[in-house]
Amino acid sequence: MKYVDEFRDPELINRAAEQIRRLADPNRHYRLMEVCGGHTHAIYRFGLKDILPENIELIHGPGCPVCVLPMGRIDDALAVAQDPDVIFAAFGDMMRVPGTHGSPLEHKARGMDVRIVYSPTDAIKLAKMNPAKHVMFFAIGFETTAPSTALTLKRAKAEGIHNFSVFCNHVTIIPAIRAILDSPDMRLDGFIGPGHVSTVIGCRPYEWIAKNEHKPIVVCGFEPLDLLQSIVMLLKQLQNDEAKVENQYKRVVPWEGNRAALKAMAETFQLRPYFEWRGLGFISQSALRIRDEYAEWDSEQRFHVPGIRVTDPKAAQCGEVLKGVLKPSQCKLFGKECTPENPVGALMVSSEGSCAAYFNYEHRKANLVASIGVSV
């Protein structure tokens, strides 16, 4: 498969791994954060930790949109969807995320009209096919998915589709990285920068990380070779005591981003003064709301939204894990009360959540190694 097989070539991967071993100073411990949940997933899926030297520690960042969504937002949307005339439409990975009274899938089993869609335009199609109902699309994601929601809003307005609205939970990546860097218990050496988000926002918004915080950041693709090459680039910068923004994912990410996408976002969204992030608390100017010109298609303006706030279960340490302060397995609930089948926190739900990835791919392997005393 073009653009996939080349980046999974064992020979190239072994060569990159060898280069990493040569570059890594054995007397130094490297803490690199992969911001994006897609990277976390890929690191586990391809077993990359097995081929990295032990003194390179990968810290999982906050870039999993499902994981950072506070439970109250799900409760709010499900409260609106209690109306039998409302169809709740969302992406597949929202479906198992627990609300206070169960996930969207559990609500579906109890009779709520819940549909999985694969893009927001599918939700428009759904609205056209069900003219007597109102389709509420539960929009979620960073700048990766926000442009498609923006275009959908524009289309709904242009075509005059009145039985459709968006419950907008879009968030922006830069304030989250800033919150992590501001966290006093966080010591990082560099960032593996988001790939998909950067296709939209480009590389320029990361420059302050290099300039003000003196941390290197490399925008990175999602194949094993992408990740290893990015680690090589970070190690080279660290070796030379440099801090630059570099773009490893040039085949997809233009330095300036995607102007058309940014324009569509600017026309339909504006920054919220503040927004609550699960585990990170309220972060100012970190999320998008729908502009008043599109109020008719904004679920929050169109329906009575209760504004539910739910504190995370006390014992769950999602926040610390999300910030990379704790490893998933260091949370008190990990693998006990909280498993992929019965998730307490959202990090255990999405395949990009660090807890689910760690549980599925690493935790059981680690247990096996511990129980049998040999490497498998």
Add this chain to the structure above:
Amino acid sequence: MSSATKIGVSAPKIRFREPQIEMAHGAGGKASRRLVEGLFAPLFFGASAEPLSDAAQLKINGARLAVTTDSFVVKPLVFPGGSIGELAINGTVNDLAVSGAKPQAIVVTFILEAGLRTDVLQAEIEAMAKAAQEAGVRIAGGDTKVVEHGKADSMYITTTGLGAPLPGVEINPQSVCPGDKILLSGPIGDHGITILLARGELDMEGDLRSDTRCVFPMVNAVVEAAGPGIRWMRDPTRGGVATSLNELARDCGLGVVLFEDSVPIHDAVRGACELLGLDPLHIANEGQFLAVVAPELADAALKALKQTPGGDEARIIGEIREQPVGSVLVTTLYGGSRIIDMLVGDPLPRIC
């Protein structure tokens, strides 16, 4: 009651504690297994539950018989490469085949929704008759129920199949040994991805057909080439290859090691899985089977399989090892590895 009578009469232990049935309980993965092992098995079989297999082995008046039953609720009714009727026959025939039995007869029940068009029903009956003829099974009887419009989705089919155990084959996960090889009959994921695309909910098109077919000729070829060496067989339907192999690992108490790069997958399936964030190892198949074969007979089994029509893409995809006990480890060419679990719930595409 004397204490003596209590010994050996243990009350069935119901372990299923979930308050309601969810879609996941029918998806063939972990939740399905919890339901069957935690509620059905204790109440139906008591404490004597054996490892669950694709077909039950009965002995009636000295004659051995394999029995299996299955229901089909697929939507859409017709998809590239097959339809619900054809699937109902082949799915049942395949369960018998991988139990080491020659399919003989099928009885069938239809649950029809009032308002179903006759031509739609007729097309499915024709598809069933054709599939039965091709598989060499007799449709021996049936039943029809009609429910109110809106109480079922067009049509559901339930089939029960009877088969004659093939001589010289003993399917038993307990007989699996370290060193045994794992054979796969062909590329995975075609059926699951075809159905996902045929539902028309994705703005994606692919040149894909369901792999639904009768696997008995291929099973038979393996049996003839390596009969005494066959330890275990399974058709990896819902939950995919990963779920079947996890069941094997649990039932045999050994480790299953899968060489990821040996697993045949069509490019269209790989592409769709990459885009949707699904693992092809969790995607359903309808025309493939897995076999665990003793190492000294594995090459003969593979050769026989490859020479049978439809078996040319068969491969050895892994082997049994002592570790990791009860789990499936997937290894990559460059030395990485991961544990792959059964499917949890339905496969849900991720967003970014």
